Amino acid sequence: MRTIVVIGGGAAGMFAAVHAARSGASVVLVEKNEKLGKKIYITGKGRCNLTNHSTRDELLEAVTGRRSRFLYSAFSRWDAEDTIRFFEDAGLRLKEERGRRMFPVSDHASDVTAALAGQLKTAGVKILLETEAVSLTTGAEGALTGVRVRSCRSGRDQILPANACIIATGGLSYPSTGSTGDGYRFAGETGHTINPLSPSLVPMDTDESWTRELQGLTLKNVGVRFKLGTKTVYAEEIGELLFTHFGISGPAVLSASSVLSGKLYPNGYPADKTGSKMTDAGVQVEIDLKPALTHDELDKRVLRELAAHHRQDFVNAIRGLFPKKLVPVMVRLSGIDPAKKADQISAKERSRFVDLTKHLTFTATALRGWSEAVITHGGVDTGQLDPKTMESKITPGLYFAGEVIDVDALTGGFNLQIAWSTGYAAGTAAAEDS
Ligand SMILES: Cc1cc2nc3c(=O)[nH]c(=O)nc-3n(C[C@H](O)[C@H](O)[C@H](O)COP(=O)(O)OP(=O)(O)OC[C@H]3O[C@@H](n4cnc5c(N)ncnc54)[C@H](O)[C@@H]3O)c2cc1C
Numbered sequence: 001m002r003t004i005v006v007i008g009g010g011a012a013g014m015f016a017a018v019h020a021a022r023s024g025a026s027v028v029l030v031e032k033n034e035k036l037g038k039k040i041y042i043t044g045k046g047r048c049n050l051t052n053h054s055t056r057d058e059l060l061e062a063v064t065g066r067r068s069r070f071l072y073s074a075f076s077r078w079d080a081e082d083t084i085r086f087f088e089d090a091g092l093r094l095k096e097e098r099g100r101r102m103f104p105v106s107d108h109a110s111d112v113t114a115a116l117a118g119q120l121k122t123a124g125v126k127i128l129l130e131t132e133a134v135s136l137t138t139g140a141e142g143a144l145t146g147v148r149v150r151s152c153r154s155g156r157d158q159i160l161p162a163n164a165c166i167i168a169t170g171g172l173s174y175p176s177t178g179s180t181g182d183g184y185r186f187a188g189e190t191g192h193t194i195n196p197l198s199p200s201l202v203p204m205d206t207d208e209s210w211t212r213e214l215q216g217l218t219l220k221n222v223g224v225r226f227k228l229g230t231k232t233v234y235a236e237e238i239g240e241l242l243f244t245h246f247g248i249s250g251p252a253v254l255s256a257s258s259v260l261s262g263k264l265y266p267n268g269y270p271a272d273k274t275g276s277k278m279t280d281a282g283v284q285v286e287i288d289l290k291p292a293l294t295h296d297e298l299d300k301r302v303l304r305e306l307a308a309h310h311r312q313d314f315v316n317a318i319r320g321l322f323p324k325k326l327v328p329v330m331v332r333l334s335g336i337d338p339a340k341k342a343d344q345i346s347a348k349e350r351s352r353f354v355d356l357t358k359h360l361t362f363t364a365t366a367l368r369g370w371s372e373a374v375i376t377h378g379g380v381d382t383g384q385l386d387p388k389t390m391e392s393k394i395t396p397g398l399y400f401a402g403e404v405i406d407v408d409a410l411t412g413g414f415n416l417q418i419a420w421s422t423g424y425a426a427g428t429a430a431a432e433d434s
Contacts (some may be wrong), residue, residue, distance in 0.1 A: 012402025171376025
């Protein structure tokens with residue numbers, strides 16, 4: 001019987017361990033935390049959006065950049081339907097929400113971990129908690145022989161012999177959950193390339209102080225555009241963003257960060273946050289506050305508003321156009337005297353105001369750091385892994401699964417689906433390897 005050591009008891013590691021054991025291997029799962037799946041508890045704001053009810057091709061579309069090709073085989077063998085069936089067979093009832101996001105009916109992420117823990121037990125996986133993998137052991141010609149682990153309590157080391165090892169240690173995001181990048185070290189020590197690492201699905205710092213005056217304001221149904229120089233790198237016709245005490249967050253910002261992360265930090269995110277400024281010029285963020293109206297239509301709308309309140313000060317006359325918090329900021333940015341009477345506003349001033357409303361522009365200066373990032377961009381180079389099995393092409397018997405691999409996707413349950421699909425591929429292949 002083959003013996004497999006899985007390093008990391010997160011989503012990918014637990015899934016790989018269950019499927020390796022179901023395929024007949026003797027499996028040991030090593031987790032340095034005191035419990036399994038610590039990150040799962042905080043996913044989906046504690047509700048765990050465990051997959052997206054999409055077809056294989058739709059899953060591939062949600063993957064950032066060209067890396068989606070690498071996942072073709074893994075998604076073909078284990079897709080969202082398989083994930084849904086797996087959890088329902090494990091006794092977890094699921095529900096579908098907006099954007100085909102799947103959640104447990106209970107709204108408790110802990111139920112997802114409990115379902116996985118139940119399957120680990122049924123499959124006969126041996127679990128070593130509070131046990132940290134410290135290095136891989138190799139024999140003649142670099143063949144994998146086992147894993148050196150250390151008890152977090154006693155500090156004592158032991159070597160777990162293994163025919164195969166699956167590295168599922170996660171990335172660098174939310175390091176408090178245990179993902180501290182150990183897998184990159186193991187991969188590097190065995191000759192693998194680690195592509196530059198940067199935080200993704202993460203909020204952004206902004207430059208202009210007025211953005212922080214808007215703290216707490218959510219803008220829904222606005223056009224959002226992120227520009228590097230003159231080039232638009234990400235745009236949503238109808239999006240949502242949120243102003244915070246440091247800058248911006250919300251769905252459109254997180255999605256934009258996944259496109260910007262690799263572009264802005266081609267050498268990886270600096271260890272020192274002060275060096276995290278994206279570029280000297282920053283990224284221009286442009287908001288269209290009235291995306292449903294053309295410039296002319298909006299001009300007519302503003303004119304109507306001014307006519308209806310012609311005796312009022314400008315600042316009061318335009319109150320109906322924007323959320324309350326935004327009104328004084330818009331007036332200030334327009335350069336129009338707030339006390340000027342509505343019927344005194346010139347056509348030129350009005351046009352400037354319409355322009356501002358269609359192109360409210362400010363600068364994003366940096367992506368926030370690892371402690372706020374949902375996912376890691378970069379990781380073990382996919383070119384060195386077999387896309388069918390997740391086995392290393394450099395070290396036979398060594399497999400990778402989950403966030404440690406250089407693949408990441410948009411929000412919506414896609415990142416956990418990557419963990420399930422790559423975990424399944426690695427677990428079954430490691431058990432069957434001859
Ligand atoms: C706030 C937040 C919300 C999220 N929400 C969602 C969501 O709703 N839907 C979605 O699809 N994705 C979501 N994600 C992303 C998702 O959580 C990750 O894609 C997924 O957890 C990656 O799984 P993994 O098993 O590869 O890594 P991890 O979950 O990070 O697991 C790695 C495990 O390995 C252990 N480990 C590390 N090094 C060692 C070592 N040397 N020895 C032993 N053990 C070790 C760690 O302790 C950890 O338990 C969210 C992420 C965050 C941070």
